[in-house]
Amino acid sequence: MSTTQASLPAGRERPWAESPPPPRPRAARLSLSDVARVGGWGLRSRPMRVFLSALGIAIGIAAMIGVVGISTSSTNDLNKKLSALGTNLLTVAPGTTMNGSNAHLSKDAVAMIANRPEVISASATGTTDVKIYRNDHIPAVESGGLTVSAARTDLLRSIGGQIVDGRWLNGATSRFPAVVLGSETARSLGIHQAGPEVQVWLGNRWFTVVGLLAHNQLLPALDTQAFVGWQVAEKELSFDGYPTTVYTRAKDADVEKVHAVLGPTVSPEDPNEVNVSRPSDALAAKQATDSALSGLLVGLGGVALLVGGVGVANTMVISVLERRSEIGLRRSLGATRGQIRIQFLAEALLLSGLGGVGGVLLGIGVTGGYATYQGWAVLVPLWAMVGGLAATLVIGGLAGFYPAVRAARLPPTEALATN
Amino acid sequence: MTFAAHPVIELAGVSKLYGDVAALVEADLVVHRGEMLAVVGPSGSGKSTMLNIMGTLDLPSSGTVAIAGHAVDSLNDRELSALRAGTIGFVFQQFHLASGVSALDSVADGLLYSGRPRRERRRVAEAALRRVGLGHRLLHEPQQLSGGEKQRVAIARAVVGDPPLLLADEPTGALDSRSGAVVMELLHELHEAGTTVVVITHDRDIAASLPREVRLRDGRIEHDAGSPEPRALVRAGVAR
Numbered sequence: 001m002s003t004t005q006a007s008l009p010a011g012r013e014r015p016w017a018e019s020p021p022p023p024r025p026r027a028a029r030l031s032l033s034d035v036a037r038v039g040g041w042g043l044r045s046r047p048m049r050v051f052l053s054a055l056g057i058a059i060g061i062a063a064m065i066g067v068v069g070i071s072t073s074s075t076n077d078l079n080k081k082l083s084a085l086g087t088n089l090l091t092v093a094p095g096t097t098m099n100g101s102n103a104h105l106s107k108d109a110v111a112m113i114a115n116r117p118e119v120i121s122a123s124a125t126g127t128t129d130v131k132i133y134r135n136d137h138i139p140a141v142e143s144g145g146l147t148v149s150a151a152r153t154d155l156l157r158s159i160g161g162q163i164v165d166g167r168w169l170n171g172a173t174s175r176f177p178a179v180v181l182g183s184e185t186a187r188s189l190g191i192h193q194a195g196p197e198v199q200v201w202l203g204n205r206w207f208t209v210v211g212l213l214a215h216n217q218l219l220p221a222l223d224t225q226a227f228v229g230w231q232v233a234e235k236e237l238s239f240d241g242y243p244t245t246v247y248t249r250a251k252d253a254d255v256e257k258v259h260a261v262l263g264p265t266v267s268p269e270d271p272n273e274v275n276v277s278r279p280s281d282a283l284a285a286k287q288a289t290d291s292a293l294s295g296l297l298v299g300l301g302g303v304a305l306l307v308g309g310v311g312v313a314n315t316m317v318i319s320v321l322e323r324r325s326e327i328g329l330r331r332s333l334g335a336t337r338g339q340i341r342i343q344f345l346a347e348a349l350l351l352s353g354l355g356g357v358g359g360v361l362l363g364i365g366v367t368g369g370y371a372t373y374q375g376w377a378v379l380v381p382l383w384a385m386v387g388g389l390a391a392t393l394v395i396g397g398l399a400g401f402y403p404a405v406r407a408a409r410l411p412p413t414e415a416l417a418t419n
Numbered sequence: 420m421t422f423a424a425h426p427v428i429e430l431a432g433v434s435k436l437y438g439d440v441a442a443l444v445e446a447d448l449v450v451h452r453g454e455m456l457a458v459v460g461p462s463g464s465g466k467s468t469m470l471n472i473m474g475t476l477d478l479p480s481s482g483t484v485a486i487a488g489h490a491v492d493s494l495n496d497r498e499l500s501a502l503r504a505g506t507i508g509f510v511f512q513q514f515h516l517a518s519g520v521s522a523l524d525s526v527a528d529g530l531l532y533s534g535r536p537r538r539e540r541r542r543v544a545e546a547a548l549r550r551v552g553l554g555h556r557l558l559h560e561p562q563q564l565s566g567g568e569k570q571r572v573a574i575a576r577a578v579v580g581d582p583p584l585l586l587a588d589e590p591t592g593a594l595d596s597r598s599g600a601v602v603m604e605l606l607h608e609l610h611e612a613g614t615t616v617v618v619i620t621h622d623r624d625i626a627a628s629l630p631r632e633v634r635l636r637d638g639r640i641e642h643d644a645g646s647p648e649p650r651a652l653v654r655a656g657v658a659r
């Protein structure tokens with residue numbers, strides 16, 4: 001006797017009792033494409049609801065992708081800038097003395113630094129007390145925050161500056177009343193070209209504008225300065241001859257070492273009275289402050305994703321309630337509990353996957369828009385896109401699990417009775 | 420050696436209780452392959468309970484049920500589902516056709532859980548629709564079909580896998596008399612082609628028109644007329 005043979009009460013004629021039992025029925029598997037089709041079927045019939053609940057997921061993913069994409073694009077842009085500008089520039093400026101007064105760099109600080117073998121070049125500027133004006137009718141107080149600095153003729157090489165018009169100071173022009181304007185200085189004075197006829201009022205006499213500098217990304221402080229020759233400054237502008245900033249290019253491998261020895265080099269007795277800084281670090285630090293905002297946005301994206309997941313769960317619970325008779329019918333057609341479960345799980349996964357794909361596209365769009373506006377190359381890391389999609393599938397699985405289990409547990413008779 | 424064939428349905432001492440209410444009491448019923456019978460009774464007589472138990476959609480509180488030789492209480496959910504997929508076709512009063520789905524796809528869904536590939540499911544579905552006289556309605560959706568046509572689509576879905584047993588629950592209940600007659604005609608044709616057909620109905624005329632009539636009242640089988648002689652079936656039994 002087999003286990004499938006019914007044990008029926010005796011006393012009734014059952015000529016088939018000795019017949020061999022039929023083989024146990026075996027449930028067939030649903031193919032993957034059938035699972036996807038059955039799961040997608042529920043979505044097709046309710047497009048508006050699908051759109052709205054996928055939208056929640058999409059917004060969350062888009063926020064995440066956008067944050068990652070924008071910060072990646074901006075970091076990429078910064079790195080490109082830094083490698084173009086060089087990270088081997090160090091500046092030396094006088095600090096304050098022990099008693100609080102302003103310290104001086106020594107007059108031969110440039111020579112001392114340039115003597116070190118790790119140093120490629122060194123140059124300096126020295127701030128003068130005079131102001132620069134477009135002409136002699138401007139009241140003296142309206143100096144516009146522009147400063148006039150004495151500059152050594154080899155400054156351009158150390159700061160990596162670019163001339164947009166005219167030329168930099170040379171041995172000849174630095175003895176005469178000639179001036180080179182930083183980009184912001186030129187803009188605020190309304191000067192767009194250099195030439196013998198372009199004159200500015202500087203220290204109570206006319207100076208000829210011989211050159212215009214391009215904007216310096218690494219040293220934006222240079223943009224608001226005007227540069228005159230060291231000799232003419234000492235002779236005509238009562239400049240004391242002390243350098244206020246020394247610009248040093250070190251060999252790339254020795255930047256740290258030079259950073260450490262610059263103070264003792266220019267001021268062996270009081271190395272603490274010297275401030276050494278690396279402008280590329282400041283640029284990178286500005287980037288780091290942006291990442292605090294990124295953290296906030298990622299948090300917001302996470303909340304949006306959570307809300308989206310709850311939306312998907314809600315949609316699925318309603319879907320199961322509405323489709324009780326479909327569940328009953330499928331059970332009567334031979335669907336196992338597992339096949340009902342996987343149908344609704346597939347539906348939830350498709351729903352959130354749809355939101356995920358939409359979110360990734362939206363995130364790429366946001367990144368593209370912002371990066372293009374900033375003039376950056378658009379860069380969305382692949383791991384962010386794959387991660388975003390994977391996250392939505394996890395969310396869909398979690399959100400769909402409970403409704404799917406409920407659908408599978410529904411007794412077929414109860415499901416069919418609802419109509 | 421020749422064995423007698425297992426009956427398609429064998430209920431022995433089957434009772435179903437819902438709380439304190441007995442929906443079915445000590446029901447004994449044997450339905451052999453190729454029979455056509457009506458289970459008739461007023462509402463609340465236990466017809467639907469009996470259908471659910473015969474269709475393995477519900478298990479009895481006591482007694483034993485065997486469908487095509489399978490003792491239902493020894494099968495797990497997967498095996499019961501497979502039994503329904505391969506052995507039992509259901510026709511319901513409310514058709515249960517999804518809106519927006521063509522007749523062809525609805526009928527093909529009847530084979531979804533049989534493990535057959537989609538192309539074949541659609542091909543067989545088309546043949547089933549032609550068999551119920553709807554060859555010209557393959558791509559029509561439910562809202563484009565009359566009530567009688569919808570029920571014929573549902574019947575095609577029930578028999579698309581050629582199940583030995585067809586359970587029809589008030590198949591004409593939602594139809595006018597002419598459509599109902601067409602549907603009954605179709606069930607007779609299926610019976611003549613060898614399918615065992617059980618019609619659950621409250622309609623005495625329909626019940627009287629079938630070869631066998633099982634009358635239910637208050638959960639008990641009151642009358643069973645037209646049951647074939649077991650000995651006759653042994654002679655017709657299949658050899659194994």
